Amino acid sequence: MALTPTADHDRARQDLDDHGYCLLANALSKQQIAQLKQRLIEQAQAEKSAGHAFEDGGPSQQWGTFLDEQGRVRPEAFKESNGGVNQRVWMLPNKGQVFLDLLDNQRPLDLVHHVLGDEILISSFTANIAKPGGVEMPLHTDQWWLPQPTRRDARDLPAGSITRSRFGDPGGENATHIAPAVVSNIIFMLDDFTAENGATHVVPGSHRKGRHPDAEVDADVESVQACAPAGTALITDGRVWHGTGANMSTHPRHAVLITFCGPQFRPQENFVAGTRKEVVASASPKVLALLGFKVWWGYGRTEHPTDEFINPATEPVGILKPTS
Numbered sequence: 001m002a003l004t005p006t007a008d009h010d011r012a013r014q015d016l017d018d019h020g021y022c023l024l025a026n027a028l029s030k031q032q033i034a035q036l037k038q039r040l041i042e043q044a045q046a047e048k049s050a051g052h053a054f055e056d057g058g059p060s061q062q063w064g065t066f067l068d069e070q071g072r073v074r075p076e077a078f079k080e081s082n083g084g085v086n087q088r089v090w091m092l093p094n095k096g097q098v099f100l101d102l103l104d105n106q107r108p109l110d111l112v113h114h115v116l117g118d119e120i121l122i123s124s125f126t127a128n129i130a131k132p133g134g135v136e137m138p139l140h141t142d143q144w145w146l147p148q149p150t151r152r153d154a155r156d157l158p159a160g161s162i163t164r165s166r167f168g169d170p171g172g173e174n175a176t177h178i179a180p181a182v183v184s185n186i187i188f189m190l191d192d193f194t195a196e197n198g199a200t201h202v203v204p205g206s207h208r209k210g211r212h213p214d215a216e217v218d219a220d221v222e223s224v225q226a227c228a229p230a231g232t233a234l235i236t237d238g239r240v241w242h243g244t245g246a247n248m249s250t251h252p253r254h255a256v257l258i259t260f261c262g263p264q265f266r267p268q269e270n271f272v273a274g275t276r277k278e279v280v281a282s283a284s285p286k287v288l289a290l291l292g293f294k295v296w297w298g299y300g301r302t303e304h305p306t307d308e309f310i311n312p313a314t315e316p317v318g319i320l321k322p323t324s
Contacts, residue, residue, distance in 0.1 A: 002224035003204075005232050009107070012235070013114050020207030020240030023226060027108050027233035028188060032098075037190045037254055039096045040127050044087050055084035085134040085247075089127040091269055092256065093291065094276045099125070102256065103287050108186045108233040112260050115184040115237050122290045123183065123259040124268040130198055130244065130253040137243035139203065139213040139223065142236070142259060143183040148211070167212050178210035182262045183238025190254035192229050197253045198245030199225040200234060206241035213241045263296040272312065280312065 005025035006012055015022035028036070047053045092099040103109070112120060144164060150156040157166065193199035201223040206213070213221070218241075225245060226234050236242065238261075247253055261267060271291040280288070288294060288309060298305040302316060 005228045019204040020237040021202050022235050023228050024233040028231040033190055033230050035098045039098050043095050044089050054088045085131045087129045092125045111235045112184045115181050119263040120260045121263055121292050123261040125258050127256045130247045132247050134247050136246040139241045139243045141212050141239050143238040146179050149177040181237045181239055184260045185236045186258045187234040188256040189230050189232045193227050195225050197249040198247040199227045201243045201245055202226055203241040207237040207239035
């Protein structure tokens with residue numbers, strides 16, 4: 001049975017524990033929805049005009065067609081696909097204060113902390129404009145890259161050999177141990193999410209299966225759609241099986257997506273290298289920490305391990321020689 005939105009944080013936390021996702025009601029005000037949607041549409045139109053747009057999800061763009069035999073993305077496949085239906089907008093911290101202001105929205109962030117714990121990083125901060133005519137995304141998890149627990153008598157798949165289509169074998173349905181959650185998502189709905197316009201499909205409880213979905217084995221698995229009004233935040237445990245629905249309506253569906261991970265892991269978007277200088281200069285310590293500028297127990301440092309934050313504007317120490 002599909003969940004309904006709730007403003008009760010105790011229930012939202014319980015939904016995350018029991019079902020692998022929750023719907024947080026009224027996470028955005030009407031003013032925030034309008035401002036976010038306007039800025040997103042402006043940015044998307046400008047990127048398309050300038051030739052920067054990334055579009056995917058059309059009938060000729062099934063995800064598998066973009067991968068080689070080892071599960072690696074083939075960049076040329078995107079160029080050959082003649083454009084897609086959905087438009088993605090990347091690196092939103094660079095594209096408007098209205099997006100950065102979402103990081104001060106503590107209610108949904110508290111639920112991410114419930115999944116991941118005290119220290120978290122933003123893995124990606126993007127938007128998706130799902131336009132009519134898109135295809136349904138296959139079920140997947142968002143921490144496919146995490147090495148899976150294995151049986152003592154099994155040869156595990158080396159961490160560096162994991163791909164989007166090659167995960168290793170944790171023991172299937174008989175797994176006695178499952179990997180912990182190290183990823184969590186917030187999807188801020190800027191339009192109503194409905195069955196018709198392709199609301200996200202979720203398989204409740206699948207975060208406890210201890211494995212990734214298999215296209216053949218799980219062909220008949222039942223999913224529900226996370227339908228809710230604009231302003232709702234869909235928050236997930238990164239192990240839950242889910243996929244974007246197909247937009248069968250006549251209007252685009254807009255959403256902002258923030259993926260978080262534990263501080264031990266490599267984010268999808270490299271914010272330390274890619275965040276604009278003026279954004280870094282004006283960011284609060286909280287935002288800098290979320291973007292990966294905070295040193296975590298000596299990891300992520302550029303010089304002295306006791307430094308709390310790194311400063312990309314600081315010139316690294318190079319070759320030195322005694323002066324006397």
